[in-house]
Each structure stands twice: as C-alpha cells, then as structure tokens.
Amino acid sequence: MSDLGPNETGHFGRYGGRFVPEALIAALDQLDVEYRKAMTDDEFQAEFGRLLRDYAGTPSMLYFAERLSAQAGARIFLKREDLNHTGAHKVRNVLGQALLTRRMGKKRIIAETGAGQHGVASATAAALLDLECVVYMGEEDTRRQALNVARMELLGATVVPVQTGSRTLKDAINEALRDWVTNVDSTHYLLGTAAGPHPFPAMVRDFVRGIGVEARQQILDATGSLPDAVAACVGGGSNAIGIFHAFVPDTDVRLYGFEAGGDGVETGRHAASITGGGLGVLHGAKTYLLQDEDGQTIESHSISAGLDYPAVGPEHAWLHDTGRATYEPVTDAEAMKAFRLLCRTEGIIPAIESSHALAGALRIAPTLAAELGRTPTIVVNLSGRGDKDVETAGQWFGVLDGEE
Amino acid sequence: MLVGYLPAGFPTVDGGIAAIRAMVEAGVDVVEVGFPYSDPVMDGPVIQRAAEAALAGGVRAADVLRTVEAVADAGASILVMSYWNPIERYGVAAFARDLAAAGGAGLITPDLIPDEADEWIAASDEHGLDRVFLVAPSSTDERVRMTTAACRGFVYASSVMGVTGARDQTSSAAPVLVDRVRRLSADPALPVAVGLGVRDGAQAAEVASFADGVIVGSALVGCLLGAPDLDAGLSALRTLTADLAGGVTRTSS
Secondary structure, X not given: OOOOOOOOOOEEOOEEOOOOOHHHHHHHHHHHHHHHHHHOOHHHHHHHHHHHHHHOOOOOXXXXXXXXXXXXXXXXXXXXXXXXXXXXXXHHHHHHHHHHHHHOOOOEEEEEEOOOHHHHHHHHHHHHOOOEEEEEEEHHHHHHOHHHHHHHHHOOOEEEEEOOOOOOHHHHHHHHHHHHHHHOOOEEEOOOOOOOOOOHHHHHHHHHOHHHHHHHHHHHHHHOOOOOEEEEEEOOOHHHHHHHHHHOOOOOOEEEEEEEEEOEHHHOEOOOHHHHOEEEEEOOEEEEEOEOOOOOEOOOOOOOHHHOOOEOOHHHHHXXXXXXXXXXXXXXXXXXXXXXXXXXXXXXOXXXXXXXXXXXXXXXXXXXXXXXXXXXXXXXXXXXXXXXXXXXXXXXXXXXXXXX | OEEEEEEOXXXXXXXXXXXXXXXXXXXXXXXXXEOOOOOOOOOOHHHHHHHHHHHHOOOOHHHHHHHHHHHOOOOOEEEEEOOHHXXXXXXXXXXXXXXXXXXXXXXXXXOOOHHHOHHHHHHHHHHOXXXXXXXXXXXXXXXXXXXXXXXXXXXXXXXXXXXXXXXXOOOOHHHHHHHHHHHHOOOOOOOEEEEOOOOOHHHHHHHHOOOOEEEEOHHHHHHHHOOOOHHHHHHHHHHHHHHHHHHHHHHHO
C-alpha cells in the first residue's frame, strides 16, 4: 500500500479510473475492498510471504554483472526475477491474486495470455490453490506457442483459442472481459499486468512491488548507496512498476522505462504506447494507447510477445506526465543485440522483454557517466528468463549470420 | 417502445442507412446506431461480426454521423451507441455538437459510467442530448439511484449478466431489475428499456409486459448477416421488426 496514488476513485492524475460496463462495477468494488483489507491483514500477508519465499523463490538475487559492466561503462546490477518459479516476476502477481480469489470465496479464475507466460503462471497458481482455471489466448498464438498451451493443460487449465478481432492479446483480454461479465459471481479475472480498471493497476502493483523493495535494500547492502538509475522494460508495465515503486520517493534515482520500439517508432510497427501513442481509453482505463484517428485500436508489433500490447498501465502514463520516470523506445534490433551480449558476457539467457531493459541501460550509461562525472550504477530488472525465446532468438541470429 | 440496434456501415454505409429506414418504417420507435469499434467487450458474436465487417469496409466517425443525419427524418428517435474511446478521440464536446447538428437525440454509452462522465454530462446538457447509461442486476441500490439520476431519455437495463444476444430463458432477473429501477429512480417518468436477447414478437410481448422499452439488437443484425444480399436482408428485417412491434403493441395496449 502506498500514498503515491491512485486517489479514492482509482485515478492517477487524469489516468486510470473505470471505463467498464456497469455490470462489472460491483465486482470491482468487492475486489477493491478485499484487496485493501488483505494488504493490511497479517494472516494474508503471512501466507503471501510464505508462498513468495518457499514456493516462488524470492527475494530474487541482485547480481553484479561484472563483465557486462566492463562493456557498458556502468556498474550494472541485475535483479534476477528470471530465477523465480515459472521464470519471471509474474509469479508474484498470480500468487497474490489467486490468494485473493480464495479469500473472496470464488472458485474459478480466468486469465488472458499472449505468448502464454501469464497463462502458465495463472495455471500454476490455480493448481496450487485448487481453483478452476480458464485461459483465453489468441488463436494464432495457440499455434505459435503450442508448448505453452501444453504446459497450461498439464497444469490442469483449459485454454480457449480466441477467434475474434485481430486474434491477439488484446482480443484475448476482450474475451476474458466478456466471460467475466457473464460469470462474475463465481469468477475472478486474474489480469496479468498493472492495467485495466481500478483497482487492478494499484493491486497488481502492490503484489509486485516487492521487486523494488528488495532491490533497494540489496543495492544499499552491496554498494552503500542508492543507484543512479533503475531500468525496466514496459509493455503493460507490471515488472517496471514493480521495481520503480519503492524508488519513486528517492528523487535522485532516475527511473527509465523502455518500451518495445519494434521496427522503429517512425515505421508505425511498434508497441510504444507512451512514446508513440496517444491519450485514450482501452480495457477499462484512461491511458496512452496505439489508436487511429477514430479511436480504433491499432495492432502493436514487437519481437517480444510480452511487450506486444497496444496500451500501458495508467500509473506509467502518470509517471511520464509528472516527469518522475522517463520512457524511451528500444527497437527489436537493439534488444536482440543486448540479448546476445548478456548471453556471451554473463552466461545468462534473458527474456527478450528484459533485453529491452538491458539495451536501454546500455544506451543511457554513457550519458549518465558524462552527466555525473563518474561511473554510474544502474539496476536493471531482469524480469524473465529466455528459455521461451530460444526459437525466436535462433531465427533472428540465424538470419543475421546468414547475411554476414 | 421498441428500440432497434443496427451498426453504422453494415453492410455498407448506404446499406446501413437503408436498413435503419426499413426498420423504422416497419415499426421501431427508437434507433440505436452502433459506432463500430475494434474492442467491443459488451458485444456477443453476432454484433461483433457485423462491426468487424463495417470496420473492414472502412467505416469512419463521419460515416456514423452521416448515417444519423440520413435517418433523422425517418420518424424515430435516433441515438448513437458507442464505446467510449471513439467519442473520447473525436472530442466529447465536438461529438455532442456534431451529433446534435446531425439530428441525433443522444448517446448510449455501454462502457461509460456516470462516475467518469463529467465531460459528457456537461456536453449533453449544452446540446440538449439524451444520455443513456446502463444498470445491471449487480448494481447496488445506491448506484441505481445515481445512474438513473444521470440518465435522460431512458435507462438501459442490461438484465442478463452477459454480452449482447445472450438469453437465459429462465432468468427472472429482468422484471426484478425493472421493478428496482422504478422504485429507486428519482424520476418516475424515466422509461426503463430492457435488453434481454429478444428474438421474436412473443418474447417482445413478454418483456413489454413489465418494461417500458424492448431493446433488440443481435436478432435484427442477424437478418442482415444471414441474408444473401441487401434486398433479402431488408426484407427479413422488415418482417422481424413488424413481428417485434406487434408484440410490443399487443402488450402495451
């Protein structure tokens, strides 16, 4: 919980709020009440803490990446969320929401997924807490990510291929919202990022903000001072808000969010909602999104499935407007270069999502060094591991090697 | 009161205009002109398909307003039904101005609650437009009071929990919700219209027995979706509308 927003009606400045059918308001109100109670309930916090520690494997380590640092011209520390159970920061959110589902007396969760990471994490939490789990996934994605479909089914979840609209992540969210409107009495919508109608952005943030709380203490222990900058990738924005939030009051710590620039923001083929989008409403919140002149959502493009979403959580829109955080796009090519660099210098295969944060850190390092007149310290949220991306990376570098 | 929904731009802009005129001639009292949107979370498969086709055909905001203008003199009250982002993008004040200028009576907003509607309430007041918000079986008494107080024209009771076109034959939620709305509304004259997946005259008569308005969408859109050509679609649309209007009149008289 924090006093850094949102306000009572769920707004971060002019962003956020609730742009949903009236039929969902009662459920959102119930969720808001229960989540606020849970955040101050010792029993809930003890159980959440126990699962995070014994099951998910947190606190994740903060690792000084010495060889990478030598190349970057900065002291780079990696917050190793890739080592968590299920391989990403997402396990924190799903455990929190699944516990909350049980607390509300609901027996069924639904979730959306793009490439399948949040779907697998949701299916994992559902198995652990004995909840029925239905995952909506774009039909095209179910074919491309057949292994993740198999994982979800092994964990006992039902995967529903979505055949409407553009058959991508945003349509999977639409279908999940339709299910939720219909089955709201029995069902919790376990949204995968810090977006959507209030209280989701604040609630998801509070479930993942341990990332920043841990990192802040770990960097103080390791270096005796706060970092000069914190870097994270931003799609919907949960890993970024998770690591940013504890640092927001530390005004000397620069916060950098790196959006998916795809082929380049100027090409129109990207997923950079803040740097390349405009103000609007999508999936229940007022925020920045990719849209045409008539307010129709434009499909996003990124090599990273986890960042391939045409909007962004409202708290990021607000942090952008207040100037507290800086958002920049990172292209597919920049991200893949950073991906390979981390593989070769540290023996860590990062998620392509997290590679955007690495690439951004490499970009800001010389500027920061010049500004500070010394070697800067940067904490990078390594939000997920890259096992899932081996095929994509193989194709990418195969193509490049062929051209060399 | 029979309320009929058709999306603008389906099957074409002119075809959509012809369809609305046919529907009005056959007995619809109020028209909801749908603003096709890329992410219609409240809509079931039939309306989604039509909206997708309209968008694929290139329908624009100006086409929605042109549709309103072209049917404004047909003899029914013409409202636009739109998800919020297209209105937000157009500019709330500008849309209210242009909708009023086109002869539109107001706007139905399925994903805008009065809590978020300050700008729209001001703009609709300025241009004398109706604003139709939704109530649901899960709405608390306090929210029903607040929402009906913000409505003008009528209130839309989405009486099945679910998307458009869904129908639960055994649902008793609709009469209960209508009764609650009437009891809680500060304005006893505010009509209550019910959307309940009505498909024929008999069902329309049943809903008209307890509600002021019967809203039909998916069944009407289905006439156009299922037809081999526009003429056949218009013919099916006239037949169904007359059947629905007969059902509503039968009960109301």
